Amino acid sequence: MEERAAIPPGLPRPNPTVSYWQDPPSHLAQHRTTQELPVNIDVLIIGSGITGSSLAYNILNGPHPPSVLMLEARTACSGATGRNGGHTKCASYREFLENVRDLGETEAVKILRFQYNTMRAIHAFAREHGIECDSWQGDTVDIFYDWGQWDKATKAVAEIKMVLGEHDPASRYTFYDAKETEQKFLTQNSLGSLQYESGSLSAYKFTIGVLGLALGKGLNLQTETPALKLAKDEESGWIIQTSRGNIRAEKVLLATNGYTAHLYPALQGVIVPLRGHMTGQRSGSGLPEEGLGITYSFIYGNGYEYMISRPPGSKFAGDIMIGGGATKAPDEGLLEWGEANDAVIDDFILNYVLSCTGTYFSSNWGEDSPEGRLRKAWTGVMGFSADGFPLVGRIPGEDGLYIAASFQGNGMVLCFQVARALTAIMNEEHEDELDQWLPKAFRMTSERTKHKFQGKRHSKVLPISHEIKSQG
Template identity: 75%
Template sequence: MEKRASIPPGLPRPNPTVSYWQDPPSQLANHRTTPDLPKTTDILVVGSGITGSSLAYNILNRPSSHSVLLLEARTACSGATGRNGGHTKCASYRDILDNVRDLGEEEAAKITRLQYNTMRAIHAFAREHGIQCDSLQGDTVDVFYDQGQVEKARNAVAKIKRILGEKDPAARYIFYSAEETEKKFLAQGSLGSLQYEAGSLSAYKFVTGVLDLALKKGLNLQTETPALKIARNEDCQKGWTVYTPRGEVKAKKLLLATNGYTAHLYPTLQGVIVPLRGHMTAQRPGSGIPKEGLGGTYSFIYDSNYEYMIPRPPGSKFAGDILIGGGAARAPNEGLFEWGETDDTTTDDFIRSYLEDCTKKYFGTNWGEDDPEGRLRKAWTGVMGFSADGFPLVGQVPGEEDLYVAASFQGNGMVLCFEIARALVAIMNEGDEKELNKWFPKAFRMTSERTKHKFQGKLHSKVSPMDLELKSQG
């Protein structure tokens, strides 16, 4: 892992795999607000995913009149956000025990509520602003295939209910037996399941919708303009210079919303934020899957990791299609070769084949016959970012005035980034710290101490002895 974490991420690759969501591309895909790149700007954001777009919108939605420039190396929303499964799912129970142990109950509760509130806020924002992104709110189910994970889930849910209170909506969890799981969710061969609130949407359509709103407020969006390097402004000027193939830009403040690629622009974060290439597939459902589609989203939890699955809602393009991602933990060496990998122009044959095969395995005879056109409609990859302690890195870069970062979302950006962007804008504008600390976790703040942790891989996926403690002890 140390070797994989030391691989420089480089720039986003040209000609990446085309995700299910990007076909057809948005009208903003190749947008350039002005023919030429501005020479100066008040605030420059690098990255046009959910973090960068939300940052731009939040800055421009404030009463101050800052000029905002957003640079994207490829087409708009061409990174991880435009390549994920479209899950707005918290799964807070999977990390609550570790968070309580490492941070205490108050901070653990903040993280749980932030995830839940972000999930709700994204769908509410889409409704409020009329963003057509196939937004669907409902329930999700985690189907278990490992007894240790079942026990961990029971202990974790008991902990959440005690800390948040039984009536808190973020603490609503319902367990089902194996028999109930097959009857209700059609999944066969499980040890049971856990149902709770979640949602789904096209993150690509959501983000391009946010970008459109920001453009109307004065955003200058420049796609296909990679940031090659950054440097502090010379001649004692405050701010930063960003170098691109189209020229250089001087910015008073620089915000890096570059997730797994962040170390390319700020090498000090090499090995602090580590990329992980993830795989996604879109599949035609079998004949046994209900024609109206499955009622909610899924995760399939086994001993070391999980797959996540999102059925396409009625009325959407290819309604009933099943999007399923993950699979790396089933590859040789538990997919170690995917860490440090930023080549999203291709897929790994083993992982792609595993994902294609696993849907029928999870549903068994309930899957039915494959579609005459074949099961696999599309496969693609995307690059995520992970940190050593398992938390996002948000705030001013230590020792670097006017340089800010929001990155490393551990594959859970859809229930983190939207509200994290709001927090970073408050931090950047020296907002009310007392008010911010009421809801924003200190564990997410960028500190020099956090950059010293040694990266060892994805956290919260395997079962630890603490996870199996007696509920009476929690």
């Protein structure tokens, strides 16, 4: 893993695999607000995913907005946001016990609420602003195939209910045994399941909608304009070298996730890319034509798959979007770590993800579509940190340089509110108010850059002491 973490990510690759969501591309895909790049700008945002677009909207929505330029190396929203599974799901119970042990109860609850509130906020924003993004809110179910993971889940849910109370919306969890699981969710041969609140949407359409709002407020968006190098200006601010000339910016915001170390090499090995695989599949004849009406994860000893069913009224309603499978590859998918090339698909992982739907649903799957099970396959690059949390704030020792990155493959319940937090930090708003809802564990500090990267946290069953820290 140390060798994999040391691989420089480079720039986003040209001609990446095309995701289900990006076909056809948005009208903003190749947008350039102005023919020429501005020479001077107040705020430069690098990255046009959900983080970058939300930052642009928040900054420009203020009373006295600065000038804001956004650079995207490829087409708009061509990175991880436009390539994910469309799940707005916070499986907070999976990390809750470790967070209580390592950070204390107060901080663990703050992280749980941050994710839950982000999940709710992103759908509310889409409704408020009329963003057509196939927004759906309902429930999810985690199907278990490993007794250690089942035991961990039961302990974590019991702890959450004790801390938050039985009637808190964020503690609404319901367990089902194996027989009930097959009856309710059509999956066979499991140990049982856990149902709780979730949602789904097209993150690509949502982000394009937010970019449209930001453009209406004065954003200058420049696609297919990679930022090549950052340098501190001799007087103040930053010089950004691009493929189309240099720009001077007073403040630079890195919304570059798994590619961050390319522009700021000091974060090499601090934010480590992981290439993920996604598929869009035609559902089997045995599943409901209108879709499954619930989203899924399939939890086993060292990993999981995540799946949504396209809601009624959406394009290809009933299609199954499922991704994962990395830990099924040789060496538990070691070679996917440090891999930032989303123009390539690993055949072994693809074949596993393609076959696992029939395995999970077994005889309930029915026959494959005459057109074949696979509609589309693609990859995307995520970013992970050693401690398993996002990096949010000003980079220590670098005036005017900020970061919001490393979302652990869970960006849909982190990025939208992280952008709100970074906007507050950049504007030097009241720290006491920010501390009430932004977890301290997310804050960018020099200490967090010293941890040795050892892979994804919170996915395996780790020994948890029953002597849990309590902070009231």
